[in-house]
Amino acid sequence: MIPPKPLPRPDRVSLWRYVKLFRRDILSAQPARLYRAWMAEFKTPFFRSFLINQPDLVKTVLKERPLDFPKSNRISEGLRPLLGKSVFLTNGADWQRQRRIIDPAFEGGRLRETYPAMWAAAEAARARLMARAGETVEIEEITSHAAADVIFRTLFSIPIEDATAQQVFHEFRAYQRSQPILNLAAFVPLPRLFPRFFRKGTRATARRIRALITRLTEDRQTRIAEGTAPDDLATKIMTTRDPQTGETFTAEEMVDQVAIFFLAGHETSASALSWALYLLATHPDWQDRIAQEAQTLTGDFSDVSKLKISRDVFREALRLYPPVPMMVRETTCPEHFRNRTLPKGAQVVLSPWHLHRHERLWDNPDGFDPARWHSENGKTCGREAYIPFSAGARVCTGAGFAMVEGVLLLALLLRDLRVTAIDGREPVPEAHLTVRSRDGIWLRIERR
Template identity: 60%
Template sequence: MIPPRPAGRQGKSSVWRFVRDFRHDILTAQSDRLYRAWMAEFRGGVVHSFTCNHPDLVQLILTGQPQNFPKSPRMAAGLEPLLGNSSFISNDETWLRQRRIINLAFERGRVRQSFPAMWDAAQAAIARLELQADGSERDIEPETAHLAADVIFRSLFSIPIEDRIAGQVFQSFRAHQAAQPMVNLGALLGLPRWARVHRPGVRRSARRIRSLIRQLVDERAARIEAGVAPPDLATKLMTTPDPENGCPFSRGEMVDEVATFFLAGHETGASALAWALYLLSESPEWQDRVAREARARLAPEFSCVRHLETSRAVFREALRLYPPVAMTVRESRHEGIMRGRRVPRGAQMVISPWHLHRHERLWDNPHGFDPARWDSENGKECQKTAYIPFSAGQRVCPGAGFAMVEGPLLLSAIVGAFRLDPPATPPQPIMRLTLRGKDGIRLRLRRRS
């Protein structure tokens, strides 16, 4: 089965056309030759970028010399109203301090402690989907977003999505997503910070979300002081000191990080799960295998996770074909030579999981849906060198282990309860904050007997 993908741009493009297309959808703005190129240069006006697809270049930028390729402020600027200066945006000493605390908060055993939250959220989602499983065509993205947000709030603050403040954050985030362009035009063009203008709707929804998160942080701080706080992720983050200076996150920093965890965990989790469900709706054989595995092995015990091999292979394949963060951008701090090209200081170094995961010189059947590839020699090799759904190196997503438990578990629970049938029209991938369907991801659900 060859799932849908957008048509890449053919031929050359002017900088203004590129910027225009880039603001609406990153993928359709990219050249179709990126599925074959090891390194591609784009230059026009103030935009000078290099898309790096060769595994050696990806390794150099993300793992080998990350200090020479920090996160690009041009790309991060659009998220500043919501995320402040969180670990998703920051660089250098600020990022190092944030990451030290986060790494300790995600210490070994944290995913196991969050398993009951994932299980309870999955059961709540099945109850909601029971009301929709009539065989009619529906957009599954709102439900996967609801489910992923429920997991985040249960794991962070030990509250379900039905909690008053949690529900308001979720609804406000949907408004923010609708208003937020993929990039800030002023930042993309290299304008100074004071000249970058954010849409009024973006600023308004970001203020609303941050105000609600601050209420949750303030309430948790009071419970920590009173000695009655639950031992969840929020408590761990707020009480973990930086091992170098002994200072924990301030409340303002906690607002930044909670907003980041909600964006990273809710948006990416919802995207990956929705695409996985769609892929199974188009592949009845794999869907039946996941359902049989769920009936035999799914249980409200953390130990069941290691037995969900089929569900995990499907989820991993969904992350390959539809990586939630389809592109990330670093900035070159020094002039250098890469593959015979001069890379100037300040150049934008684009790492594209979308193209790397589908590179025609690396993968067998690169655009096809084939969960069995992970047992092949090609799949095993590419998983090591050309598979980065959670990035890599120092800035690898701290929730990667969490996601690889959550995703297969939720996928198994839903497919074990419902049969999925494909939509009349396949979804069209589009890159907004994450990789979503342009008009949603539609499919049909029927209750399994």
């Protein structure tokens, strides 16, 4: 089986090509030089954008001075119909308050408490895939179903088979395919009341999703008041008070947060798991090693520390196919990077897609090599050039949760099953809400 190839990399890309492609496939529009450059400038008639790959500058933006580089509204405009004022989009005092309420729900001890629900979802996913043995399946659909089940079980203590959960899942599937990573507002400074040119149905789908989430949160509020609510993530977040103000989230704020939990915990996990399975289908030796390692699984949280090979493989999948390929910050004052002046309001692009494949940082940057994490180069790059969950103060709250979930699902699914890639159906990555394949990822499923 031929390993996956990197996307074609044109030498130069015009502004017109960017405008033409940004709604469909921003990844293949990236010129080859960006995989070698420490910094690059991109000019439009309306703003200046700077891609930064130099590790110490990435550290400055994400870790050392995060409040000086807030999230750019150019990106948030495209996500606001669904995510409202969630922690993913806010900045400054609003964001700090939201993190003070949310972070306790994802502390280390809570991972152990949510593990039984995660295990139940993983076993259900394995059973569904076992029933498809002997078939060729579109694996992104399978992983989306599994990741959604994990979120519903850990957040609201309901399985994916619940009627409301099913509705949210199917509506979200439609939304992620209709919503590009960038909205027109990313390129053109539109007045506040000017139409944002969302794709047909995007706003309506977002409204339906939010209505369903509202139903779930209102029901949970009632059960909390009655003292009958389960001790899951939703209850924890809805009852946690801001240590500075004593306030909890309002009902509308909770809908915003649940929307991003579903996006971050479902979309990104499904993307990472599907690419990991494809990479293993093209590297059967690593697949066999995971299957052997997974024989030790018992369903206890202590299993997590034993899945070392599975963790290395999942980390490598996140390196090659980071679910969120680009993050955009904005300068709040003039900056001076690499002898260039970044004016106030400039866009600072931090791209895991480029940083993780940078030719001057990584050994064999486009190759699949889970063993790299034990080499000196891999350890160094893991510290300085690996940001699948962002980094610093704005690191994804659920990063630890995602690593446990992804590694567990990968190991349990492959313990008794084998996946094989289909010749002639190599997936082509595209950036929707996350990095997905243009025509799906098709794999043959067989029992071991």
